[in-house]
Amino acid sequence: MQATPSAQDYAFQTVAHVEAGAGACSRLGELAARYAPGARTAMLVTDAGVRKAGLLEPALQALRAAGLQAQVFDGVQADPPDHVALFACTQAREARAGLVIGFGGGSSMDVAKIVACLAHPENRLELPQLYGVESVRAQRLPLLQVPTTAGTGSEVTRVAIVTTGATTKSGIVNAALLADAVLLDAELTRGLPPAVTAATGIDAMVHAIEAYTSARRKNPMSDMLAREALRLLGGSLLRAVDDGGDLRAREDMLRGAMLAGMAFDNAPVAAVHALAYPLGGIHHLPHGLSNALVLPHVLRFNQPAAGELYAELAQVLLPRAEPGDAGAHQMIEHMAGLGARSGLPTRLRDCGVESGGLALLAREAMGQQRLLQNNPRPLNEADALAIYQAAF
Template structure:
C-alpha cells in the first residue's frame, strides 16, 4: 500500500505577497493575524507589502520575529504564548525553514492544551491548530509542504543541542504561497546551501526504503531536474527570476516527495553539524552527502536507484555518474567541502557520531544500514 499526502492549496505567484489579503481569504477565524518570522527576514522588508495589504483590508497584524536558525524550544513556547495572548485567528509562517517550522508548532500549540515536549515524535501531535499559511523565502527545506518541524532541544538549546522533530499530519499547512520575488536577494552562499538541501530531499526520497512510492518518485525526479538546471544560474545570476522561480518550485516539489518518503542518512549525519555547531542545514547536508552516497552505492538497491536518477538527469546511467554530477554542482555553487572549512575539529567526531546514531527516525530510511563506526569513518573522510 502506498499513501501520499500534501498541502491541498499551493499558489505560485511571483509578486503575490502584495496581494496577501487575497491569499488569506477564507482562512482566518477572526480579524487578527500573527506573522512568525526572523529578524533578518523582517529587516529586509520582504513582508512590508503583505502587511500593508492585510492592514488595508482591516486585519490587525502581530509580528513575532524572535525565530533564530535551528529554532530552540523556548522560542516556540514563547511564540505560542504570544499568539494565544493576541487571540490570533490565523498564523502566517514567513521565512526559511526555521520560521516556517516554528509557525507550524505555534499554530498547533496555541490551539491545544499540550506542551512541546509532549508532542515530539511521529504522529504524536493530534488535534486542531490555528489556520496556517506558509510563505518560504529560501528555496530549500520544502517545509511549506511537509508535516515536519525540526527543533533544537536541550537545556542550552540556544547554543547547542540535539535536533528533535515533530512529525504529524496536523502540521500540514492549509495553504502555501510561493513568491519567487522574495528570494531574489538571497545571498549566493544561502542560495547554494538551501538549494542543495532541496536536492538531497529529492534524492533521499527516491531511496527511502520503507515509504518509497511512485508519486514521490515522479515528483522527486521532476524536482531534481528543475533544481539541478537552475541552481547554477540562481547562485551566479542572482536576479534571474525564472531560475529563482524554478528553485522555489523545485524545493516545494522535493518537500512533497520527502514528506511522504522520508529522508535518510545524509540528514542523519547532517543534524549534529547544525545542532552542535550551527552549520546551516543545507551546508551540513552538502558536506556529508557525497560520502554518504558513496557508502550507500555499495548496496545494490541504492546503486540502481542512483543510476535511475542519473539517467533521468541525462548525466549517465550509474551511481558514480550521479555522484560526479553532484560534485560538479558543488563546484559550480562554490559550497564548502570539509568539516575544517566550517571550523569543526576532528576531535568532535566521536560526539557527532554518538548523536547521529540516535537519529533512527531518519537512519532507518537509508538504503544501507549504518553503524556508529561507519558514521565515524564518513566524518573522518571529510574532516
Template sequence: MTPFTFHTTPSICFGAGLLGRLGEIAAPLLGARILIVTDPGMMATDMPMKAEHVLREAGAEVHVFHDVTSDPTESVVISARDRMCALSATGVLGLGGGSSLDVAKLAAALAASGASLQDSYGIGNLPAGRLPLVLVPTTAGTGSEVTPIAIVTTGENEKSGVVSPVLLPDLAVLDPETTRGLPPHVTAATGIDAIVHAIESYCSTSTNNNPMSRALACEALRLMGQSLEAAVMTPGNMSARSDMLLGSLLAGQSFANSPVAAVHALAYPIGGRFKVPHGLSNALVLPHVLRFNIETAPKSYDKIAPILFPDLAGAGDMGSDFCDALSALSARCGLPTRLRDVGIDRDCLHVLAADALKQTRLLMNNPRKLVETDALRIYEAAW
C-alpha cells in the same frame, strides 16, 4: 501495488507578485487577528512590512513575531505559541525560510490544542487542532510549506522532530520574487538541501515509498538540476528562481511522504554542535553518504543520476560519477566541501558519529544499514 498514504498541503498558490495579494488570498482564511511569524533577517527586508500592510488593508489586525532564530530552540517555539495565545490570534502567517515556517506550524498547533511540546516529539504524537495557517517560503530549500514536519533544537546540541499531518498548513503561497535577494551562498546551500530531499526520498526504504513521491522527486531533480547554478550565479534570473522554488516544493511533497535518511541523520549533529546551516551540513556529507549507500544499493541512484546531471547518461560507473558530480556542484556553487573548512576538528568526529546514531527516525529509511563505525568513516571521508 503496495498500499501507501500521501499527505500534502491542500491548497498551493504559485506565481510572481503573490506577496502583494495576500489580502485577497490569505486574509479570508486567517481571520480578524493575524500573527506573522518571521525572523530578524527578514525584518531587514520590506517583505514583512508589505505582508502586514496588505493584510491590514484587508481589514485584519496584524502583529509580528520576529524572534525566530536559525535552528530554532524550544524557547522560541514556546514564545511564539504564547504570543498567539496572548493575542487570541485567529490565524498565523509564516514568512521566511524553513526555521520561520517550522516555528509557525508548530506554535499554531500548540496554541490551538494546548498540547505540551515535550509530549509532541516523534511521529503522530501531536493532538488534533491548529490555528488557520498560511506559509510563505522565501528560500528554495526546506519545502516546509508542504511537509508535516517541524524540527526543533533541543538542549545544546541535538535536534528533534515533530511529525504529524496537523502541521500541514491550509495554504502555501510561493512567490519567486521573495527569493530574489538571497545571497549566493544561501541560494546554493538551500538548493542543495532541496536536492538532498529529492534524492533521499526517491531512494528511501520507508514502507510508504510510493509512485507519487518518486515521480515528484524526479521532476524536482530535473528542475533543480537545470537551474541551481543559474540561480546562484545570476541572482536576478527569475526563470531559475522559479524553477528552484517549484523544485523545492515538489521535493518537499516527496520526502513528506517517503522520508529522508542518513544524509540528514549525519547532517543534524553538524548543525546542532557547530551551528552550520542545515543546507550546508547536508552538502558536506551528501556525496560521502551516497558512496557508502551505493556499494550495496546502486540501482535507485543509477536511475536518478542522469535526471539531475544529464551528462551522466550512459556513464560507465554511474554511482561513483554521481557522487563526484555532486561534490563538483557544491564547489561550483561556492560552498565549502570539507568539514575542516567549517571549523570542525578531526577530534570531534567521534562525537558526531555517536550523535548521528541517535537519529533512528531517519536511519531506519536508509538503503544500507549504518552503525557508528560507518558514520565515523563517513565523517572522516568528509573531513
C-alpha cells in the same frame, strides 16, 4: 480471500492549495480571509534577517487590506531553539491570533507550525508532547506558509525541527502541521545571498535524492515529484547562485524545493540528514551546508544498495548519463562537485570542526533512528564515523 499488498500500495498526502506567481504575496489577504474567516489578528512568524531584507511590507499591506491586524514575531533564530518557539506561542496567545503565517525559511515556517498548534485555544498541549511521529492528535489555528528560501520544503511538510537543549535536534511529524495553503512568490527569493541560495538549494536536492531512495514509503507519487524536483533544482541552482536576479531560475528553485518537500514528506529522508543534524546542533552550521558536507560521502556509502536508483537520477540530472554503475558514479561525482562549484566549503575542517570531535558527531547521529531507518543501506556508528572522517 485477503488481497496481497502489491508494490504499488501506497499512501500520499500533501497540502491541498498552492498559489504561485511572481508578486503572489499580494494575494495573502485573500487567502487569510478564506482560511480564517472572522479572524481579527494574524500572527506572522519570521526572523530579523527576512524583516531587514524588506520583504514583509507587501505581505502586511495585503493583510491590512483584508481587514486583519498583523502581529509580527521576528525573533526566530536559525535551527530554532525550543524556548524561541514557546515565546512565539505566548505572543500569539496574548494577541489572540486567529491565524498563523510562516514567512521565511525553514526555521520561521517550522516555528509557525508549532505556534499554530500550541496557540489553538482548545489544545492543552505542551511542546514535548508533540515530539515524535504522530505522538498526539492536535488541533491548530489556520496556517498559511510563505517560503523565502528555496530549500527545506517545510511549506508542504508535516515536519518541524526544534533544537532542544544545547546541541540536539528533535523532530515533530504530525498531520496537524500540514498548512491550509502555501503561497510561492519567487520575487521574495531574489535577494537571497549566494551562499544561502547554494546551501538551501542543495538541501532541496538532498530531499529529492533521499526521497527517491528511501527504504520506507517510496511510492510512484513521491518518485515523480522527486525526479521533477531534481530536474528543476539541478538545472537552475548555479544560475540562481551566479545571478540572484534571474527570476526564471528563482522560480525553478522555489517550485523544485516545494516538489521535493512533497516527495520527502511521504517518502522520508535518511542518512544524509541524520549525519547533518549533529553538525547543526553542535557546530551551528546552516542546515543546507551540513547536508552538502556529508552528501558525497553518504552517497558513496549507499551506492552498493542504491546504485540503480542513483543511475536513474543521473538520467534526470545529466545530459550524457551512462546506464548502470557508471551512471550512479557520474551522479555521485556530479553532486560532490556541485557544492564546490556553488561556492560552499567542502571539508568539515574548513567549517570549524576538529578531528577530535568526529566521534561525538557519530554518537549523536545514532540518535536519529527516525531517519536512519529510511536509509537504503543500514548504517551504524562505525560507518557514521568513517563518513565524517572522509568528510573531514
